[in-house]
Amino acid sequence: MIIKPLHTLDHVRKSFNRTTSRSDRSEIGQFLTPVATARFMSSMFESGPPEMMILDPGAGAGVLFATYVETLISQENRPLSIKVVAYETDSTIMPYLEDTLKRCQSLCISNGIEFHGTIKREDFVTAAIAETRESLFVVPGERFTHVILNPPYKKINSQTAMSRMLYSSHIEVVNLYAAFVWLSMLLLKPGGQMVAITPRSFCNGPYFKKFRVSFLRMMSLKLIHIFESRTKAFGDDNVLQENIIYHAFRGLQKSKSTIISTSDGLDFDKARTISVPYERVVHPSDRDMFIHLDIDSTDASPIERMKCLSASLNKLGLSVSTGRVVDFRAREHLQMFPQQDTVPLIYPCHFAKGFINWPVESGKKHNAIALSAETSDLLVEAGFYVLTKRFSSKEQQRRVMAAIYDPTRFDARLVGFENHLNYFHKQGKGLPADLTKGLALYLNSTVADQYFRLFSGHTQVNATDLRKMPYPSHGQLVRLGAYVEETMPNQETIDAIIEKECLNCEQ
Numbered sequence: 030m031i032i033k034p035l036h037t038l039d040h041v042r043k044s045f046n047r048t049t050s051r052s053d054r055s056e057i058g059q060f061l062t063p064v065a066t067a068r069f070m071s072s073m074f075e076s077g078p079p080e081m082m083i084l085d086p087g088a089g090a091g092v093l094f095a096t097y098v099e100t101l102i103s104q105e106n107r108p109l110s111i112k113v114v115a116y117e118t119d120s121t122i123m124p125y126l127e128d129t130l131k132r133c134q135s136l137c138i139s140n141g142i143e144f145h146g147t148i149k150r151e152d153f154v155t156a157a158i159a160e161t162r163e164s165l166f167v168v169p170g171e172r173f174t175h176v177i178l179n180p181p182y183k184k185i186n187s188q189t190a191m192s193r194m195l196y197s198s199h200i201e202v203v204n205l206y207a208a209f210v211w212l213s214m215l216l217l218k219p220g221g222q223m224v225a226i227t228p229r230s231f232c233n234g235p236y237f238k239k240f241r242v243s244f245l246r247m248m249s250l251k252l253i254h255i256f257e258s259r260t261k262a263f264g265d266d267n268v269l270q271e272n273i274i275y276h277a278f279r280g281l282q283k284s285k286s287t288i289i290s291t292s293d294g295l296d297f298d299k300a301r302t303i304s305v306p307y308e309r310v311v312h313p314s315d316r317d318m319f320i321h322l323d324i325d326s327t328d329a330s331p332i333e334r335m336k337c338l339s340a341s342l343n344k345l346g347l348s349v350s351t352g353r354v355v356d357f358r359a360r361e362h363l364q365m366f367p368q369q370d371t372v373p374l375i376y377p378c379h380f381a382k383g384f385i386n387w388p389v390e391s392g393k394k395h396n397a398i399a400l401s402a403e404t405s406d407l408l409v410e411a412g413f414y415v416l417t418k419r420f421s422s423k424e425q426q427r428r429v430m431a432a433i434y435d436p437t438r439f440d441a442r443l444v445g446f447e448n449h450l451n452y453f454h455k456q457g458k459g460l461p462a463d464l465t466k467g468l469a470l471y472l473n474s475t476v477a478d479q480y481f482r483l484f485s486g487h488t489q490v491n492a493t494d495l496r497k498m499p500y501p502s503h504g505q506l507v508r509l510g511a512y513v514e515e516t517m518p519n520q521e522t523i524d525a526i527i528e529k530e531c532l533n534c535e536q
């Protein structure tokens with residue numbers, strides 16, 4: 030028997046595209062995947078079980094499952110058996126699909142792998158809803174270890190039977206591609222994998238929120254590939270659309286990081302890849318669950334650059350807490366200006382060039398808090414502390430902003446830090462002067478701020494977030510502190526000092 034190699038699939042695509050009209054194909058969202066893209070998609074899957082169950086909904090001529098079968102066969106750890114289920118409704122493309130399935134079967138048999146292929150000539154949406162419907166009387170349908178898909182793209186009109194059917198299954202989507210992805214994930218076994226190529230429109234915006242929430246709850250995104258060109262993802266097919274490819278696992282556990290790769294078009298061998306924390310892609314506090322793709326290599330580089338700073342607050346024996354004075358609760362104890370029996374009350378407005386400038390005459394904030402039995406729990410012993418602002422605005426260049434409370438500048442035994450600040454301390458008391466200065470310098474560096482942004486999607490700088498950051502070692506902090514005199518050096522100098530410290534530790 031002669032087995033035609035599957036790489037002729039690009040000819041199939043071309044001949045099908047030549048013999049059918051583009052408007053007809055566009056009508057049913059029929060843009061066939063180029064073989065190069067299908068190969069790249071197949072390479073994204075991680076190794077699977079010995080018995081593979083592959084679903085290809087909206088299979089077209091079958092390029093996706095066929096390329097994946099080919100990839101599996103070329104691997105060292107081949108599966109024992111492969112089962113493919115392909116859904117397709119278009120009768121024009123059916124002969125091509127049948128031929129591809131036959132060739133897959135021959136390829137598997139000649140390589141000693143059991144193969145079962147089924148073409149379901151029916152609407153995937155209706156069939157999948159029936160398969161996934163939970164009922165006492167219906168046995169749940171079959172589940173898959175792998176789904177590979179390039180679904181049809183088509184707006185779903187809210188007045189149609191399709192829309193009503195989806196709605197009654199709690200699937201609220203505005204485009205058919207999202208319905209395909211949603212139903213495909215329901216058909217995955219726990220731990221099953223999906224690789225899909227779709228428009229990137231679902232990553233943000235209100236229309237896809239329900240889809241995003243459901244997808245990100247059930248799946249863990251491992252890999253996202255972004256096409257920089259809007260026209261090249263489908264090769265010569267003139268599809269003007271921003272597309273992405275993604276690989277995700279079904280399971281509640283999220284991966285620690287997501288790999289983001291980018292290529293101009295089908296030049297996948299030249300793709301640039303970065304690994305970013307999952308929280309940077311889907312911010313944990315974001316109720317809209319946007320998928321952030323606006324990541325460039327500078328976003329990932331702080332991790333690399335921070336490798337030389339491997340201490341933690343715990344290791345340093347330091348802590349960070351939120352200022353204890355909540356001004357509106359302590360109103361009766363506050364004074365505009367210092368008087369007898371008051372101590373300094375420090376707000377963010379007292380930050381000036383990396384130190385505390387107190388008192389200030391803004392007329393808006395109090396400068397002092399009465400010293401009494403009622404306020405003693407709100408105050409801390411005077412000492413060197415690093416203070417950071419808890420709130421920043423979107424427009425502000427930095428999130429992390431630090432200043433030094435230097436007790437030698439004020440005549441006070443105690444001090445109050447207002448609740449809009451966090452303060453770094455050692456068991457509730459001040460730190461050595463040189464360590465304080467080094468810590469403030471580090472927190473004011475660009476690399477520390479970039480690192481912070483990787484993990485935090487919001488403008489607030491909480492003590493919990495500051496605890497998670499890496500810090501320079503005790504020795505490094507003391508060395509950094511030596512550069513701080515009466516004021517904090519400017520940004521450029523701070524960054525150069527940190528860079529020099531990192532260079533030293535690499536050598």
Ligand SMILES: C[S@@+](CC[C@H](N)C(=O)[O-])C[C@H]1O[C@@H](n2cnc3c(N)ncnc32)[C@H](O)[C@@H]1O
Pocket residue numbers: 057058059060061062086087088089090091092093116117118119122151152153154178179180181182
């Ligand atoms: C974007 S094309 C992709 C084809 C193929 N997976 C590929 O990657 O080349 C989507 C395919 O889904 C098919 N299709 C559209 N609506 C469908 C439905 N409701 N059920 C099953 N297939 C459908 C179209 O005929 C088309 O062949």
